[in-house]
Amino acid sequence: MTFADFVRLTRAYVWVLVGCTVLGALLMMAKTTRDPVLYSATSSGLVVVGNATSAGEEQGNSALAEEKAGLYAFLVNSEPVAEKVVEDLGLDVPPAEIAGRFSATVNADVNALTVTAIGSTPEEARDLATSVVDAVVEYAQEVDTGEANPKQDPLTRIVPVSPAQLPGAPFTPDYRKAAMKGAAGGLGLAYAFLIARRLIDRRVRSVKHVEDATGASVLGIIPKEDALDRGHRGVRGDLGRAAEAFRQLRTNLRFVDVDNEPRKIVVTSALAGEGKSTVSSNIARLVAQAGTPVLLVDADLRRPMIASTFEIDGAVGLTQALAGDVEVRDVIVDSGLANLRLLPAGRIPPNPSELLGSLRMKQFIDDLAQDHLVILDAPPLLPVTDAGLLSAFCDGALLVQAAGKTQIEQSQHCRRILDQVGSRLLGVVLNKAPVKGATAIAYGGYGGYGGYGGYRAEEETRQKYSTAGKGRRKLVKSLKG
Incomplete structure (x- = not known):
């Protein structure tokens, strides 16, 4: 990350x-x-040994005082010292319990001993800190002399420097x-x-994910837009902030191979619901809007979408032409938009793969590509073989991936399928890209295109769309008659 x-x-x-x-x-x-309310009090003093009368004796006493200070610090939280503190203060607690309330530190530079005691009241903390110092010295002398009550004054003593004071507030x-x-x-x-x-997320969320998984370039990033989720999938011209993204896709598609411009393009995806029909419908419309004759073929014979998207009658179409019932050019209908014609799927057949992979289908596509840019809206690659069969005799495939939905492994599998049938992957369209949040995909800012008049051309589409399908209805009636 x-x-x-x-x-x-x-x-x-x-x-x-x-x-x-x-x-x-x-x-x-x-x-x-x-947690219990506890107070802490601290007392400190200097560890002094004897009364030196010469520099050499002073040096020796200092070394001994350093050793004694370390011993005192060790003895502070011992049980014998706690027994003397309990006896001195008349406490009604076991010595083992109170021993854990004491701690000590030593400053070896000046042989200073600092004792800290913890109590449930300020007075108890102060009294414990004061008593433990005396108890340590007394117990240390007993250890040195081996007598419980030595008669001589101790050689080592602690000279108070900072006596314990009442703590102002609890430390816990x-x-x-x-x-x-x-x-x-x-x-x-x-x-x-x-x-x-x-x-650990294995979903496609960035351009790098797509390019690493497929080895192909991302030709377009389509932002998530509510208009694209409606029944007409934005073909009426109300693409919103996705309008400029589709125009960018149209431009990039033109430059995929300038020497051998693709004339037969299969639009597919890994799984259903990734927006392949939305992409194929809108890229066909925008390429047609730029002046190129386009034929959009609904080659998804399992779940056809083009007829409902453009609001035309799809009862007669590609399947009847493949079966030989009608001529293919007789079931092609004008969409009502300039340069854009439609070939709906027709009746759903029991054997879609055999129809789409047939020699007759290849001949249809080759013939129609003579005077049209043919865009085929094909089924998803992973569930069925239809898109692979179609892409084998077309100029290439455009793979649609849904940001945040398509798995990286699914993208890799799609590339393997296309390679196995000898198809060319023209590029990838990253669809439903979030424009906000942690998974937003940088694209130069979708909101900034409005100032360039990017949506004005969409108004023409909305006006022309109102006439779409009229010629189609007349043709269907004549065929049925």
Whole structure:
């Protein structure tokens, strides 16, 4: 994941991240309310050995004091010392329990011992910190002399430097610290989940995914647009922000091979629902709008869509022509748009693959390509073999992939199928691309095209579309008669 991906992820899920951060802070604070209220008091002193009368003796005493300070720090939380503290303060608690409340640190540079004690009240914490210092010295002398109550004054003593004071506030529960820890934990877990989900996601979400999987260029990125999901699939000219994307696809398709311009193009996808019929219908319309005669053939004999998209009668069409019932040119109908003609699927046959892979189908396509750019809306590649058969005798295939839906493995399988039948993959159309969120695909900004008058040509299409299908209805009536 790149830094740009991380930024997009953050922007897309900013409220999720904020919510997890706040939730983590609240949960940690709620947990902290169950912690006991404890106070901490500290006392410190210098460890002094004897009374030196010379520099050499002073040096020796300093070395001994350093050793004693380390010993005292070790003994601070021992049970014998805790017994003396309990006895001194008259506490009614087991020594083993109170021993864990003491801790000590040593500053070896000046032989200073700092003792910290924890209590449930400020007074208890102060008294414990004061008592433990005396108890340590007393117990250390017993260890040195081997006597329970030595009669001589101790050689080593602790000179108080900072006696224990009443603590002003408890050190726990610390709600601020707990909230910061909880917030950091919540934010970290949220990021970990989002990043892990993104990394294990095997769906096509970027141009790089498509190009790595298929080895072909992405000729167009079609943004997700509500108008494309309606019954007419945008052919009335209301493509919205997808209008310029389709024009870019039309331009790129022209330059796929300038020396041998494709005249027979199969439009297919990996699975159903990826928008192949939408892409084939709109690219046919826009190429025709540019002045090239186009014939859009509904070669999906299992789930034909072209008739309903252009609102024409599709009862008679390609299947009847392949069966020899009618001439193929007799079932071609004017769409009502300049330079665009349609060949609907006709009756759904029991053997679509045999019909589409027949020599008669190849002859039809070769003949029609003499005076048209033939675009065939074919079935998906993975469930059935129809698109592979068609692409074998056409100039190439245009593969439609749905961003966030098509799996990378499915893209790879589509490429293998086309290679096996000797077909040429002209390029890939990345359809339904999100324009916002973490999975948004950069395309120069869809919203910026409006200022160039990009939608004006669509108005002509909307006006012309109102006449589409009239000639078709008359032809069907004559054939049925």
